[in-house]
Amino acid sequence: SPNLGEMDLFSRMQRLEFKGSELVEILTEQEFDFKRSSKWMGDHTLFTIQVVFLYIVSIHIIKDFMRERVPFKLTLPIQIWNLVVAVMSGVGAAAMTPEYLSTWYYRGYDATVCSSRQEFFSGTGGVAVFVLTLARLPEFIDTYFIVLRKRPLLFIHWYHHAFTLFISWYGYSNLLPCSRHAIYVNALIHTVMYSYYFLCSLKITLPSLVARLITIAQIIQFCFIFYAVGHTTVIHYIMGVPCEIHDESIVLTWIMDLSYLYLFIDFYMNKYNGKTKRDEIRAFKTE
Structure with missing residues (x-):
């Protein structure tokens, strides 16, 4: 028979708990408290699992629902969304x-990967890190735009959105300095990529090379993360250097990065070797 712990987990899985009032307090405090924000993220680990499950189920339900229906255009919402994400990423x-x-x-x-927790997660930059991590949740909107417009829904798209939300929130709760490289470079790429999408949504024609370069930048990003996590792994686990580190987060980051590298390289090879239909050739939105 199931023990009390299993029954309690099952009970918790059946209800969504989101501490919205505390989140507002964290964001409006006179001095940002990154330890409190990391605890808030840690308290929402189960929430991210529930939301990811609902996300995956709902997008496939909507996709089936739209099969015999006229696609939505959503031009203005998409323009606003792309502009908001581009500006938010740039400011961050x-x-x-x-x-x-x-x-x-x-x-x-x-020091950037091993002993700079306080520096990276506090102050104005720390607020930006927290807000960009929170933004992984509303970024699911990208996928709903795709299914409501009846555009091709690729595995790489919903997989990376789902995994990125979970690992971003879980990783933030453990305050790994080495995550700085993924967060910072991703913000730069999002700034360029969503600006590109905003211009495309305004029917402004850009050279096809731009889309290719954005995809290449995404792959370079994952190589950059690969080096950061690899360097951290070597100096801490092999050389024995004390690090501000969390074992489970490192393992999950390895899984995330290797899977993303494989999927994005495969996507690039198919896309630019002519295997993908011409109307599907667009810069792919990263996590």
Whole structure:
């Protein structure tokens, strides 16, 4: 028979718990408390699992529902959405830049992945990190736009959205300094990519090379993360250097990055070797 722990987990899985009032307090405090925000993220690990499940089920239900129906255009909502994400990502990247560059320049690469938790997660840059991590949830909107417009729904698209939400929130709760490279570079790429999508939504024609370069930038991003996690793994687990680290988060990051690298390289090879239909050739939106 199931023990009390299993019954309690089953009971919790049946209800969504989101601490909205505490989130507002965290975001409006005079001085940002990254330890409180990380605890808030940790308290929502189960929530992310539930939301990911609902996300995957709902997009496939909507896809089936739309099969015999006229696709929505959603031109204005998409324009607004792309502009909002581009601006938010750009502002976030700008806020993180001073600390990101100064820590690397003055303290070295080892410090960026191993001993700079306080620097990265606090202050104005820390607020940007928290907000961009929260934004992984509304980024599911991308997928709903796809299914409501009856565009091709690729596995790589919904897989990376689902995995990224979970690992971003879970990883933030453990405050890994090495995550700085993924968060910062991704903010830069999102700024460019969603600006590109915004211009496309305005019917502005851009050279096809732009889409190719964005996809290449995404692959380089995952190589960058690969190096950061690999470097952290070597200096901590092999060389024995003390690090601000969390074992489960490192393992999940390896799984995430290797799977993304494989999927994005495969996507690129198919896309630019002519295996993908011409009307499907667009820069792919990353996590």
